[in-house]
Structure formats: C-alpha cells, structure tokens
Amino acid sequence: MRTTIALAAVAAVASFGFVRSSPASVRPAALDDATIVAILEQANSADIATGGLGAERAETKEVKDYGKMLSQVHTAVNQKARDLAKKLGVTPTPPKDDQAAKDHAAVMARLRGLKGAAFEKAFLEHEQSYHAAVLTAVKGTIVPAIQNAELKEFVVSLAPAFEAHRLAAENLLKQQAAKP
Secondary structure (H helix, E strand, C coil), X not given: CCHHHHHHHHHHHHHCCCCCCCHHHCCHHHCCHHHHHHHHHHHHHHHHHHHHHHHHHCCCHHHHHHHXXXXXXXXXXXXXXXXXXXXXXXXXXXXXXXXXXXXXXXXXXXXXXXXXXXXXXXXXXXXXXXXXXXXHHHHHHHHHHCCXXXXXXXXXXHHHHHHHHHHHHHHHHHHHHHCC
C-alpha cells in the first residue's frame, strides 16, 4: 500500500470514525493488516468525497484548488493501496460494527448544508482536524498494529503528506481570517 495508499488510509481512519474525536477508540489488538487496509481504503474514499465537495462548492480559488488536490491525491493513494493489497495477498476486511460510513455521511450532510464562507470555513476546519486525527491514529494505533513490514513502511512514509494536508488547511483558515 505504497505511500499514496498509506496517506489515504490514514485519512480514512480519521474520517471514518476510527479517529472520530478520540484516536484511542481503535485498539491495536483488534486490528490486523486486512482490517488496516480496509480502514485505509475507507479513509481515502472519504477524503476523495470531501475534497471533491470542496472543489465543487468552495468560492475561492485557493480552497477549490485544495479540495481538488485532496481528491486527486487520495484517488491515487486508493489505487496504490489496492495494488499493494493485491501484491501482499491481503483482502481488505472492514472492522465489525464500523461507524465510519455513517460518520462520513454526517460530515458530508453538514457541509452540503453550508454555502460561501461558512462552507469554506467548515470544510477547512474539518480537513485540519481530520488530518491531525489521522496522524494521531497512524502513530498511536495503526503503525503499532501493522504486521507486514512493507505495509508498515508505506504507512510511515505517508505521515509527512498528512501533515502537509493539515498545514495547508490551517494556512487557508488563517488567510480567510485575515481577510476584511
């Protein structure tokens, strides 16, 4: 699950409920590589959708471009994750009682109900907290649970990109706050 997959996976973890508000909600003992791959795929898919919504609904070029970038990067990561899973012979297995899809649907519904500057602010705040949560989950829960060395290396290599996505959202929020 190459670097791209790892990024997407971690993002998915954050958006799909494993990183909801408390990254500690995922117990390493309950995770195996097949479940981690599924979580990563879910996370990427979530940020593809959220980024796409940002690209479509944002009013400023900077926020539109940020949303487009998220969607494109996570689409590439999702494909890499699928390729890596196939190479490793891992069949993604979602966790039992997974609330990620419901959590993501709630985020999307909330964002769809907003327009203009309110949408942009909520979208950027979500992306900032989502990527921060993903980083926390990856470091504290996901990486320690990974058994396959190649998968682990890939996920670890994604952390700088997750941090870059978080910082980009933070910087766009600061730019918006500075406008009259």
